[in-house]
Amino acid sequence: MDNLGAKTIDGGLLDAPPGIRIGDNPGGTGIITVEADGSVAGGWRSLQAWYIRLGELGGNGTLVNNGAMIKVWSEWFNIAAWEGSGTAHVQLNGGFIWAEGIHIGAGGTIDLAGGTLVVLGDQLGGLSLLIDSGQLTAFGVAYTLTTVDDGFVYDFDVTNPGYTTVSGLRSPTDQYLDWAAIYGLTDTNTTAALAYDFEPDGMNNLLEYALGGNPTNSDKAAVYPTSGMVDISGTNYMEFVYYRRLDAASRGLNYDIVTTENLLMAWTTNGGPYETSSSTNDASFESVTNAIPVDADETFIKLEVTENF
Numbered sequence: 001m002d003n004l005g006a007k008t009i010d011g012g013l014l015d016a017p018p019g020i021r022i023g024d025n026p027g028g029t030g031i032i033t034v035e036a037d038g039s040v041a042g043g044w045r046s047l048q049a050w051y052i053r054l055g056e057l058g059g060n061g062t063l064v065n066n067g068a069m070i071k072v073w074s075e076w077f078n079i080a081a082w083e084g085s086g087t088a089h090v091q092l093n094g095g096f097i098w099a100e101g102i103h104i105g106a107g108g109t110i111d112l113a114g115g116t117l118v119v120l121g122d123q124l125g126g127l128s129l130l131i132d133s134g135q136l137t138a139f140g141v142a143y144t145l146t147t148v149d150d151g152f153v154y155d156f157d158v159t160n161p162g163y164t165t166v167s168g169l170r171s172p173t174d175q176y177l178d179w180a181a182i183y184g185l186t187d188t189n190t191t192a193a194l195a196y197d198f199e200p201d202g203m204n205n206l207l208e209y210a211l212g213g214n215p216t217n218s219d220k221a222a223v224y225p226t227s228g229m230v231d232i233s234g235t236n237y238m239e240f241v242y243y244r245r246l247d248a249a250s251r252g253l254n255y256d257i258v259t260t261e262n263l264l265m266a267w268t269t270n271g272g273p274y275e276t277s278s279s280t281n282d283a284s285f286e287s288v289t290n291a292i293p294v295d296a297d298e299t300f301i302k303l304e305v306t307e308n309f
């Protein structure tokens with residue numbers, strides 16, 4: 001196409017190995033629109049390429065899918081994310097866009113008004129959905145966007161379409177290091193080691209991170225779990241309250257109360273059966289209340305925080 005070009009695919013297959021470049025030259029503007037044509041139901045693709053890049057080298061590229069299947073066989077689905085300072089927009093109104101990976105740069109946007117966006121970077125073992133400073137906004141019905149980064153699956157429940165923006169996805173390790181860096185701790189092998197207690201105040205970095213502590217300040221009294229006896233319908237329970245991150249799952253954190261009736265024996269993991277309520281504290285943490293039966297002669301309990309990153 002010339003510097004101002006548009007193409008509509010409303011039947012058949014545009015197969016473009018190795019790739020398609022839309023609005024990928026200085027001053028150029030390109031638009032490809034793929035119409036619904038029944039190819040999805042038949043399992044056929046309407047547009048496929050090894051890579052698709054839009055809005056590079058100062059150009060402006062747009063890709064619209066109105067209900068067909070678009071497949072990018074590599075992780076190089078670049079939306080103003082490769083070279084130059086172009087702008088690009090992907091509009092998904094229906095059908096599928098399936099890519100091994102998506103990179104969205106500063107001038108790039110994806111609007112999910114309908115259909116399904118599938119990002120499966122795990123098949124290449126690489127980064128799957130990288131949003132530097134562009135944005136991905138969902139306008140359609142509620143759905144779950146699933147991506148995989150460093151083998152970790154993120155599920156984003158888009159429950160408020162039109163207002164949900166997912167940006168700057170970070171792996172659990174990256175999120176932890178982001179937190180550590182705020183306090184000047186670096187590298188999981190040195191001062192930011194999960195088991196390291198910097199002050200020390202009796203809480204290692206993992207506990208500080210999980211409970212909302214400051215890893216450089218002795219603040220154990222303020223964030224450590226609290227316990228006491230409570231009467232529930234005439235029966236005494238041990239009440240145990242701890243702080244938990246609201247987004248614990250996407251940070252790779254797990255909280256559990258472990259118990260034992262004898263400190264010489266192993267601790268038993270319980271999987272959260274004692275949790276009775278939780279209330280949001282602030283934008284990041286909730287307060288979790290547990291009631292543990294005290295029918296044994298002696299029961300020892302403690303909070304166990306584990307991570308899978």
Ligand SMILES: [Ca+2]
Binds near residue numbers: 196198199208216
């Ligand atoms: Ca500490």
Ligand SMILES: [Ca+2]
Binds near residue numbers: 199203214216217
């Ligand atoms: Ca501390």
